[in-house]
Amino acid sequence: MSSTLIFRLILLAVSLVMIPVEASVEDAWPKFIQPMIPKINARLPKAQTASPNVSSSLTNKPVVIIIIDDIGDNYRLGKRATDLPVAVNLAFLPRTPFAAKLANRGFKNGHDIMLHLPMESTTRKDLLRDEALTQDLTTQELEQKFLQNLAEIPHVQGFNNHMGSLLTAMPDQMNWLMTVAAEQDLYFVDSRTTAKSVALQQATSKGIAALGRDVFLDPVGDQVSVENQLTRGLQIAQRKGMVIMIGHPYQNTMEVLERLLPNYRDQFQFLTVSDYLGQQKLLAQNSSTTGNKHQ
Numbered sequence: 001m002s003s004t005l006i007f008r009l010i011l012l013a014v015s016l017v018m019i020p021v022e023a024s025v026e027d028a029w030p031k032f033i034q035p036m037i038p039k040i041n042a043r044l045p046k047a048q049t050a051s052p053n054v055s056s057s058l059t060n061k062p063v064v065i066i067i068i069d070d071i072g073d074n075y076r077l078g079k080r081a082t083d084l085p086v087a088v089n090l091a092f093l094p095r096t097p098f099a100a101k102l103a104n105r106g107f108k109n110g111h112d113i114m115l116h117l118p119m120e121s122t123t124r125k126d127l128l129r130d131e132a133l134t135q136d137l138t139t140q141e142l143e144q145k146f147l148q149n150l151a152e153i154p155h156v157q158g159f160n161n162h163m164g165s166l167l168t169a170m171p172d173q174m175n176w177l178m179t180v181a182a183e184q185d186l187y188f189v190d191s192r193t194t195a196k197s198v199a200l201q202q203a204t205s206k207g208i209a210a211l212g213r214d215v216f217l218d219p220v221g222d223q224v225s226v227e228n229q230l231t232r233g234l235q236i237a238q239r240k241g242m243v244i245m246i247g248h249p250y251q252n253t254m255e256v257l258e259r260l261l262p263n264y265r266d267q268f269q270f271l272t273v274s275d276y277l278g279q280q281k282l283l284a285q286n287s288s289t290t291g292n293k294h295q
């Protein structure tokens with residue numbers, strides 16, 4: 001165990017003393033997280049260098065998890081995502097020219113590295129590439145494609161879906177997929193590209209640490225709308241205790257995040273998914289230890 005990891009565990013342990021456990025576990029965090037806590041695995045939290053969020057984990061400020069999807073085709077914009085001024089989660093498209101190089105850079109900068117797994121959607125079949133998971137694949141083919149895609153991204157800790165409005169609504173396919181994900185000790189974030197998605201339910205039923213997107217930052221794309229979506233997400237974090245926002249490596253999105261995120265460091269904790277899940281695990285352990293004392 002590295003000294004950095006030990007230091008971070010000590011900081012997290014201190015934070016447990018400072019956080020009112022009843023309030024943070026019972027009220028602030030979504031209920032769907034509770035069933036998956038026991039399965040959170042040794043992958044979390046990973047030793048990272050220069051993590052920007054260690055000191056903020058000492059507080060019970062609202063948690064903001066930002067995922068940047070679709071990284072790998074454009075080096076310049078992808079690099080800006082890896083250099084964002086707070087901890088974020090970088091989701092890489094497989095078989096793209098810059099995914100491996102940018103994943104190494106992002107990991108060194110303390111961000112989480114995710115596979116952005118392409119899946120069949122109900123529209124835009126023209127955008128499907130060879131590596132995408134589609135409804136016509138057998139169980140074995142789906143497993144093989146998933147593993148091939150995973151192997152392309154170094155330091156991968158979890159995954160979310162790219163497109164997938166068709167496939168994430170198919171219980172059998174999601175069941176097969178999450179079986180493999182559980183074997184690989186991955187976490188999952190449902191991008192929620194359809195309200196009919198069953199991916200999060202299937203992941204949770206396999207004991208996978210799983211979360212779902214709340215807000216897309218840039219469905220319109222101009223800077224004012226990205227700012228408005230960011231504000232909306234921060235309001236959700238204040239109300240619920242946490243929020244998951246997904247953006248893309250677009251020029252406007254990067255400019256807004258680079259400019260505004262430093263202003264919110266005092267009010268919010270910007271966490272990687274793995275740091276958030278690690279906090280949850282420690283809170284749950286602390287909560288159960290406290291409970292035992294009263295038996």
Ligand SMILES: [Zn+2]
Nearest residue numbers: 069070162163
């Ligand atoms: Zn995508």
